[in-house]
Amino acid sequence: MQMPTDPQNLLTLGLAALVNILITIMFCRSLIKALSYVSPENKALQSSSIWLLLIPIFNCVMNFIVVFGMSRSIANELRSRDFEEEDRPAFGSGITFAILSLAALVIMFVPVPSSFAAIVAVIGFSQIFFFVQYWMKINWYKRVLQNDEEGTEQTEE
Numbered sequence: 143m144q145m146p147t148d149p150q151n152l153l154t155l156g157l158a159a160l161v162n163i164l165i166t167i168m169f170c171r172s173l174i175k176a177l178s179y180v181s182p183e184n185k186a187l188q189s190s191s192i193w194l195l196l197i198p199i200f201n202c203v204m205n206f207i208v209v210f211g212m213s214r215s216i217a218n219e220l221r222s223r224d225f226e227e228e229d230r231p232a233f234g235s236g237i238t239f240a241i242l243s244l245a246a247l248v249i250m251f252v253p254v255p256s257s258f259a260a261i262v263a264v265i266g267f268s269q270i271f272f273f274v275q276y277w278m279k280i281n282w283y284k285r286v287l288q289n290d291e292e293g294t295e296q297t298e299e
Contacts, residue, residue: 167196177215180216191204191208216287
């Protein structure tokens with residue numbers, strides 16, 4: 143992969159990297175907030191390990207760890223609260239995102255013929271779609287746990 147040397151291209155690349163970092167920080171904070179509603183004995187993932195998603199390239203491996211851990215943690219918490227839950231909450235969209243992220247990384251370092259540009263574009267857009275879908279699903283489960291917690295507190299008063 144040839145790096146851009148034109149100042150305009152460098153500015154665009156830098157801006158894209160900054161936006162990516164900001165989105166990843168917001169995503170990590172959202173995952174950590176969701177985990178805050180999971181009791182310690184039900185956590186399959188430590189909140190602090192989520193920040194490892196900020197490390198480029200390593201985050202492709204970490205995505206898998208986070209998806210498995212979040213899914214297990216939420217399932218454990220829902221089960222302990224006597225909810226009827228999916229076997230693997232948010233797992234489908236999360237694992238799809240993780241696989242597409244890994245594919246995108248491979249595509250970035252392996253020369254791809256221009257005749258495959260459409261496939262590369264589909265992978266890129268699909269990665270964004272499943273990322274947003276996963277984030278929304280985690281936030282949905284966070285709200286479920288939060289509302290249940292608030293409902294329990296009001297009942298106790």
